[in-house]
Amino acid sequence: MTANESTPLLTQATDSLASLLPSGPSKKSVWKRYKLDVWIPIILISAFLVTFTSIFFIRVEPNLGDYVAQGTTFDSDQVKFLGVDDQGGINLQVKGTSVNNYTNIEDSFARFYFKTGGLFVRKLNLKIDDLDLIVFDETKGDYKNLGKVQISPFAVKIVDGKETDLNLFLTVFPKSGGVLGIIKRILLAPKSKLRLKGDASVKILVFNGYIPITNLLIPLDLDIPTSLIKSITSDNVRFQNVELEKGEGNGMNCNFNVLIDENPIENLQKLINFPQFSIPELDWNLRVDDCNELPSIKLASLKSSNFEIVESVDDVSFKGLNISVSIGIANVGDDLTKRCNPEDELDITTPMSMFVDNLVNNNIAHVVIAGNEVSNYPETLSELFQKVQLPINLPVNTTSLTSKFVHNVTVENLTFEMKDGSTPVINGDLKIFIKLGTNANIDVDELSVDKIGGGADLLYQGSKFSNLTLVDWNPATTTKLVDSNDDQVYLYVESPMKDILLDITDMVLFQKIVQDVFSSGGVLVDIDALVNLMITCPFGEFEIDDIEVDGSTVFAL
Structure with a gap:
C-alpha cells in the first residue's frame, strides 16, 4: 500500500503516543502550586522579620540603652595611656571582659528579643560614632559635658551567657570646664550622686557596610565613696636620694625620690573599676601662697617621672609608688621675701616665712601644683593641662628630714x-x-x-x-x-x-x-x-x- 500526500501520518502517530501517557494536572495547576511553595515561606519569614523588627522599634529601641546596661557588664582590667594625637585627643587602650546576662533585663519583650537575637546572630561588628559624655548632678540638678570619646570598631558576642575579651582603643577629647568642674565637685562633695550618660549612634557591619541602628543613652549610677582620695600621712611618705645642684643662672635644682607606701586613689580605682593606671612623665609649676594666701608665686618647675598605680588584688598587696622628681628652683626675685606689711617695722612676715613656718611648726608643705604649658602636646590639651591646679598639703616630718x-x-x-x-x-x-x-x-x-x-x-x-x-x-x-x-x-x-x-x-x-x-x-x-x-x-x-x-x-x- 502506497501512501499519498493526503495521508495524516503525524497526526495518527501523535494521537497513538498520547494515548499511552497517564492523565495529570494541567499546566495552570502546576504553576499555582509552584507559586505557593515559594511565596508561603517568604510570607512567613517576612512576617517574622516584620514582627521581630516591630518589637525592636516599638518595645526595645526607645530604651535600648537601659536594656544594654541591664543585660551586659564590662569589667576593665587595665587602662593604658598611649600618647596624644595631633588633634589634642588622649589615646587610651582599655582591656577588659564583656559579659552577657540577659536574664537581668526587666522588660519581658526586650529580654525575649535579646535572647532570640543571640540564637540567630552569634557576633556583631560594631562601630560607635563620637560618644558624648554627659554627667548629671542630682544634688544640684545640672549637667556637665565632659567631652567626646572616639572608639575604634570592635566585635562583640551577643549570645546570652557568653563573655567577650575586649581590647578597645579610645581617643578622649576632654572639655576642660566640664572635667575640672566634676573633679572639683567629687573632691569637695564626696557624697554627691552623679549619673553618667553616653549618647552616640551605633552602627552594625552588614555586607561590608555599616548600617546605623539607633542612638544609645546609657545611664550609669556612680556611688561616690566618702573618701574618694585618701589623705597621705607623713608615716606613708618618704624622701630618698635628695641631692642639690646648681641650676641655670642663679637657680638651683633638687632631685629626689618620693616613696608612698599607701595607694591614695584606691577608692577611685574601685569606683571606676580601673585596677591599673599608667601615668606619663609630666611638667608642673610649683606655686606657693602670697601674702593674701593666693597661689600666685611660682617657686619652681617640677618634672615627675612616669609611673604605674596598681590596685591591691586578693593576696597581692599594694607595692607602693616610687616617683622620681626633679625641681628647678628659679630666681623668683623679691616675691618670696617681700614683707607683707612694710609699714609695720616689727612685722617681718613674708610669703617665704609663712611657707617655712607652716612647714616647721605644722609639718605641712602647702603648695599648689599647676599644669605647665607643654610644647610637645597639642594646643587644646596643653590649655586643659594648664587649667589644672591641685592644692596639696604634703606631710613632711621636718624633724626626720632636717636630721x-x-x-x-x-x-x-x-x-x-x-x-x-x-x-x-x-x-x-x-x-x-x-x-x-x-x-x-x-x-x-x-x-x-x-x-x-x-x-x-x-x-x-x-x-x-x-x-x-x-x-x-x-x-x-x-x-x-x-x-x-x-x-x-x-x-x-x-x-x-x-x-x-x-x-x-x-x-x-x-x-x-x-x-x-x-x-x-x-x-x-x-x-x-x-x-x-x-x-x-x-x-x-x-x-x-x-x-x-x-x-x-x-x-x-
Missing part, C-alpha cells in the same frame, strides 16, 4: 666664767655640719647660713643642769667641705659665741660639774638644741626655726 641634713653640732673651746663676779656666761665656737649628699654642685655663694640663733639644754651624765639662749642673731660663716672617703658634700657653719648668758637650772648638779672640772680639767657635756638658721639662697633670705640637733662638747673653766 638627714644636719649631720652634727658641737661647741668647741667651751669655757665658763663669772662675768662681773656674779653673772655666769660661756664662750666658745658653735659648729654645725650640714650634709648635702654626694656630688652636690653647690657653692656657698648660692646657699649659705649667715646667722644662727636659738637655744639649747646642757646635760651632764643624762641630767639637765642649764639653759643656753642666743637672744640675738649670731653672725656665721659657711664653708663647703668634701669628704675624700665617700665624696659627701657638707656645709660647715661656724658661729662664735661670746659672753652667752648661762641659766643654771640645777645648782647642785652644776656644783658637781665644777668640782669634776677642777679635778680633771674638763668634763663631757651633751647638747640638746633647737637651732634657728638664717639662710641665703638664690630666691632670697629666709629663716628656719627650731631645727632639732644634738651633740656634745668638753666643758672647762
